[in-house]
Amino acid sequence: MTCIKCGKEIPDGELFCPSCSLNLPSAYSDTAEAPRVPAPAGRMQKPVPVKRTAPQMQGPQVQAPRRTGLSIALAIVSILLAASLGFLAWQYGNIFVERNRLRTRENAIVAQEKQIEDLEQQIKTLTTELTETEQMLAARNETIKDLQAQLSGSQSSQTQSEFDLSNAQAQLDQLTEENRQLLTMAEDLEAEIAALEESKASLETALDRAKSYEEKANFMDSYVVFVEDDGTGYYHTYSCINFTRNKFWAYSRKLAEANGYDPCPICGGRP
Ligand SMILES: [Zn+2]
Structure with missing residues (x-):
């Protein structure tokens, strides 16, 4: 169409005339x-x-x-x-x-988008931190598990060695006790032996003495006779029942016979 003011051609859709700027x-x-x-x-x-x-x-x-x-x-x-x-x-x-x-x-939308971006960034950062923390926790758990395993292992080996030690100690104690008992027994035996030896020695001494007494007695019985002052004119052995041991004389047999005494009819004047 054409402008009603200047008469120039105006393209469709224009609000103003390009020549005269008519509205x-x-x-x-x-x-x-x-x-x-x-x-x-x-x-x-x-x-x-x-x-x-x-x-x-x-x-x-x-x-x-x-x-x-x-x-x-x-x-x-x-x-x-x-x-x-x-x-x-x-x-x-x-x-x-x-x-x-x-x-x-x-602007509000941009700000909100920026906020969302910031939040996403924060979430990403926190997620990374969480993952790292979880990894750290997992690693720490592993360490704790290892330590617990080591601890229980060392505890069991300690228990084992303690058991061994107590076992050995018990054996040692038992052996020591047995040794002590054996030692006591040995000492007792030694004492007993010593006592027995002493007894034996004293017995030997007594035996020797008895032997000497016996010899003496045999000698006396063999050679010594007793005459009592009873007018019988008999001589007796020491063990004769007619020998009263009240008032007597001791002679050798030969001397008694030489002095006119006769052997007692009971003891025979001989052992
Ligand atoms: Zn007699």
Whole structure:
């Protein structure tokens, strides 16, 4: 279409004439349909009633005083221009507010995304720490298990060696006790032997003495006789029952016979 101000060609969809910068929606509003104006934006509920008031206002103006077509057209154009400018200002304000709102929302979204990234990073770091801690714990558990195994091993070997030691100690104690008993027995035996030897010695001494006494007795019995002063004229052996041992004389047998004594008829004067 062509610009109503400068007459130059205007590409479809343009809001302003590229040559004279005429605001097209206002310029075409008298010739074009009302829906053409609200096309650019979706929020047209409010502007549309405004647009609809324009024809109502236009109607009385057109129908009322009969003036020249030019002045009517100019009036219509200026009213529509003002309305369009107001609409554009309102729309721009809306857009501005909306853009700010969107920008704020975008900023909030970016901030939230950043927060999420930070949280993910934190989670990743914590997960790594957790994994490392778990590995450390596992390693420490292994160490504890090893230590426990070593401990129980050393405990069992200690128990074993203690058992061996106590066993050996018991054996040693037993052997020592047996040795002590044997030693005591040996000492007792030695004492006994000594006593027996002493007894034997004293017995030998007594035997020797007895032998000597026997010899002496035999000698006495063989050679010595006893004569009592009883007038019988008999001589007796020491063990004769007629020998009273009260008052007697001791002679050798030869001397008794030489002195006229006779052997006793009971003992025979001989052992
Ligand atoms: Zn006699």
